[in-house]
Amino acid sequence: MAKDKQPRLVIEPEKCIACGLCEAECPFDAIHIEGDVAVIDYDKCKVCRKCIPICPTNCLSVEGGKEAAPAEAAKPAEVTGKVGGYSGVWVFAEQDSGEVHPVSWELLGCGRTLADTLGCELAAMVLGEDVEDVAIEAGYYGADRAYVIDNPVLQVYRTSPYAAACISLISKYKPEIVLVGATTLGRDLAGAIATELGTGLTADCTGLDIDEETKLLRQTRPAFGGSIMATILTREQRPQMSTVRPRVMEALPRDETRQIEIISEDLALTEEDVLTKIIGFQADSDLDAPNLQYAEIICSGGRGLGSPSGFELIQQLADALGGVMGASRATVDAGWISHDHQVGQTGITVRPRLYIACGISGAIQHLVGMQSSDTIVAINTDPDAPIFQIADYGIVGDLYQVVPELIRLAKERNLKEKLLSGVAF
Amino acid sequence: MLRMVVCVKQVPDTTEVHTLIREGVPSILNPFDAHATEAAVQLKEKYGGHVTVLSMGPPQAAEALKKCISFGVDRAILVSDRAFAGADTLATSYTVAAGLRKIAGEEGLDLVLCGKQAIDGDTAQVGPGIACRLDLPQITYAVGVDEVDLEEGTITVQRRLEKGVQTVQAPLPALLTCVEEMNELRYASLPNMIKAARYEVEVWTAADLDTEPERLGLKGSATVVERIFAPPEHERGEIIPGGSEDPAGAAAALLDKLIEQAATSEE
Numbered sequence: 271m272a273k274d275k276q277p278r279l280v281i282e283p284e285k286c287i288a289c290g291l292c293e294a295e296c297p298f299d300a301i302h303i304e305g306d307v308a309v310i311d312y313d314k315c316k317v318c319r320k321c322i323p324i325c326p327t328n329c330l331s332v333e334g335g336k337e338a339a340p341a342e343a344a345k346p347a348e349v350t351g352k353v354g355g356y357s358g359v360w361v362f363a364e365q366d367s368g369e370v371h372p373v374s375w376e377l378l379g380c381g382r383t384l385a386d387t388l389g390c391e392l393a394a395m396v397l398g399e400d401v402e403d404v405a406i407e408a409g410y411y412g413a414d415r416a417y418v419i420d421n422p423v424l425q426v427y428r429t430s431p432y433a434a435a436c437i438s439l440i441s442k443y444k445p446e447i448v449l450v451g452a453t454t455l456g457r458d459l460a461g462a463i464a465t466e467l468g469t470g471l472t473a474d475c476t477g478l479d480i481d482e483e484t485k486l487l488r489q490t491r492p493a494f495g496g497s498i499m500a501t502i503l504t505r506e507q508r509p510q511m512s513t514v515r516p517r518v519m520e521a522l523p524r525d526e527t528r529q530i531e532i533i534s535e536d537l538a539l540t541e542e543d544v545l546t547k548i549i550g551f552q553a554d555s556d557l558d559a560p561n562l563q564y565a566e567i568i569c570s571g572g573r574g575l576g577s578p579s580g581f582e583l584i585q586q587l588a589d590a591l592g593g594v595m596g597a598s599r600a601t602v603d604a605g606w607i608s609h610d611h612q613v614g615q616t617g618i619t620v621r622p623r624l625y626i627a628c629g630i631s632g633a634i635q636h637l638v639g640m641q642s643s644d645t646i647v648a649i650n651t652d653p654d655a656p657i658f659q660i661a662d663y664g665i666v667g668d669l670y671q672v673v674p675e676l677i678r679l680a681k682e683r684n685l686k687e688k689l690l691s692g693v694a695f
Numbered sequence: 696m697l698r699m700v701v702c703v704k705q706v707p708d709t710t711e712v713h714t715l716i717r718e719g720v721p722s723i724l725n726p727f728d729a730h731a732t733e734a735a736v737q738l739k740e741k742y743g744g745h746v747t748v749l750s751m752g753p754p755q756a757a758e759a760l761k762k763c764i765s766f767g768v769d770r771a772i773l774v775s776d777r778a779f780a781g782a783d784t785l786a787t788s789y790t791v792a793a794g795l796r797k798i799a800g801e802e803g804l805d806l807v808l809c810g811k812q813a814i815d816g817d818t819a820q821v822g823p824g825i826a827c828r829l830d831l832p833q834i835t836y837a838v839g840v841d842e843v844d845l846e847e848g849t850i851t852v853q854r855r856l857e858k859g860v861q862t863v864q865a866p867l868p869a870l871l872t873c874v875e876e877m878n879e880l881r882y883a884s885l886p887n888m889i890k891a892a893r894y895e896v897e898v899w900t901a902a903d904l905d906t907e908p909e910r911l912g913l914k915g916s917a918t919v920v921e922r923i924f925a926p927p928e929h930e931r932g933e934i935i936p937g938g939s940e941d942p943a944g945a946a947a948a949l950l951d952k953l954i955e956q957a958a959t960s961e962e
């Protein structure tokens with residue numbers, strides 16, 4: 271390779287699928303899709319290499335110059351100013367009147383692996399009023415330490431005092447990674463904290479791991495409508511922040527022998543400082559309705575039901591198995607069933623022991639919401655439906671013939687009782 | 696009189712996206728932003744005032760802004776510059792906040808409305824980011840505005856939470872992010888449609904905003920995409936035969952399998 275040669279971006283046209291991602295990514299307007307291939311405008315290209323990792327077929331590379339690898343990737347994270355001195359994996363413990371959202375324990379489960387890989391502490395950030403029990407409980411689920419702020423202004427969640435409390439703890443103790451559940455509350459909070467700290471925040475991660483070389487947190491999530499996955503890094507800012515939906519990660523078994531070190535901090539805020547006031551709360555009337563997110567058995571219906579009344583059949587199946595009813599987005603969009611039944615990328619992520627998909631084709635956006643189920647069953651007339659790719663058991667057939675038989679047999683064999691007593695599945 | 700700005704985004708109509716090829720995918724006004732716009736127009740009808748829509752995006756995003764004009768919005772501004780390209784949510788909220796500051800300087804600002812999230816990225820991070828940068832109380836997941844007290848300078852809003860609806864009161868100026876249940880979209884009136892068709896969207900570039908260049912676009916983004924890849928393939932499971940000829944038999948075989956599997960996994 272000639273040393274004096276300027277590096278330049280090159281493309282292997284036969285590999286290019288003209289997806290347009292490089293064009294969208296290029297900050298210099300130097301790549302354009304012309305016909306079925308990407309064309310580089312060398313007057314504009316600054317060889318920033320931004321397009322290279324984006325390309326799904328790896329058809330872009332840099333030729334000539336001293337190094338072909340992306341300049342940034344080769345640079346260890348430690349050399350940049352803000353990164354040094356940050357250590358520890360923290361999980362925000364979401365609680366309401368002492369009741370902890372299970373996503374917090376799931377994040378501790380995932381955080382344990384990250385902290386062990388990095389060789390650092392795993393801590394829970396516990397905010398509220400009288401929350402010592404929450405801190406102790408966090409220990410049972412894997413945290414080494416809890417940073418606690420106990421203050422009456424934190425009794426019920428409001429953005430500004432919670433964000434202020436998180437920021438004071440993060441600024442003082444400098445964790446390297448902060449994980450927050452992608453719940454209503456968590457999304458409200460995480461965006462505020464990350465902006466205040468001027469750091470990166472990656473929403474709805476489905477995978478988190480540590481890059482062996484750089485020790486950076488690799489945050490993987492679905493992108494572009496779920497058709498592809500993207501791995502995202504926060505290279506230079508700290509902490510690296512991610513939100514993760516409930517049911518994506520797995521909690522460690524609760525272990526009451528685990529001890530936790532509690533570090534209590536004060537927050538110089540009183541009620542007068544908080545301008546937003548909560549003046550009412552109307553709890554949903556159907557609070558006792560089965561919880562899809564944490565259901566152990568889910569029977570879902572899709573467009574293959576043909577009409578809204580098809581969900582009556584799915585409900586009967588769910589009842590016969592002691593499960594809860596789910597749905598695809600196509601049926602929700604059609605108005606056959608309410609959105610709170612929707613499983614998938616724009617619905618709920620579930621992880622039941624048994625997931626039965628009836629008349630659901632298995633679009634990627636549906637799959638990302640249920641693929642971690644222990645056992646997946648698909649019933650579909652189309653043998654080529656993608657749902658069969660992911661199903662453990664498939665029946666190629668008309669759901670209106672198969673499901674009634676399932677209901678009949680499940681009742682006959684009293685499966686529900688068996689399931690509830692934990693014998694089957 | 697309520698001076699409002701709605702922050703909107705043009706997004707690919709992802710319900711139509713089936714491949715990576717973006718060509719021919721129609722662009723639409725982000726549905727949640729449409730509801731935020733409608734909410735602002737309804738507030739204007741009730742309390743009087745002024746609604747401006749603001750978007751950061753490529754030149755073609757002017758179409759989404761014109762759509763907002765047809766809803767009854769008074770003014771539409773597109774913040775558009777090559778320097779903004781490649782922005783993550785951190786850099787986006789920075790640029791949009793700069794646009795809002797400029798509008799606030801020109802016409803005043805009592806209320807910012809955003810959609811709950813954009814359907815292309817689904818992050819729900821830009822609204823809170825803007826609120827933080829402008830130091831506004833943030834009220835996410837708004838389903839309804841109970842009251843605006845112009846004298847006291849407060850707004851009372853209902854928020855959709857996981858277990859119910861919460862009512863909160865915050866001082867103005869404030870920022871709301873709106874969910875679909877906020878309102879039903881109305882059909883545009885004929886005069887508004889004509890107005891939208893003729894409307895010339897104002898375009899502001901980086902030079903028009905008080906910003907630091909290194910905080911814009913790709914440069915101002917804290918996150919970078921390291922890799923993009925196809926979702927992993929799955930191992931094909933077992934097809935239980937007889938689904939069409941003998942549904943009862945297939946159903947029975949399925950239940951046997953499930954029970955058998957459960958028994959072995961118990962061990």
Ligand SMILES: Cc1cc2nc3c(=O)[nH]c(=O)nc-3n(C[C@H](O)[C@H](O)[C@H](O)COP(=O)(O)OP(=O)(O)OC[C@H]3O[C@@H](n4cnc5c(N)ncnc54)[C@H](O)[C@@H]3O)c2cc1C
Nearest residue numbers: 572573574598599600614615616617629631633651669709
């Ligand atoms: C950004 C984005 C987000 C999305 N988010 C989600 C999401 O969260 N959740 C989600 O589910 N989708 C989501 N989608 C939509 C997704 O792409 C699919 O369009 C949707 O999942 C299809 O639903 P379906 O399987 O019910 O319908 P279809 O794809 O129409 O499939 C119906 C299936 O029923 C079968 N069938 C027909 N009749 C019968 C019968 N009598 N018996 C048995 N089988 C029969 C057919 O063979 C077919 O496979 C999203 C899309 C985008 C772009």
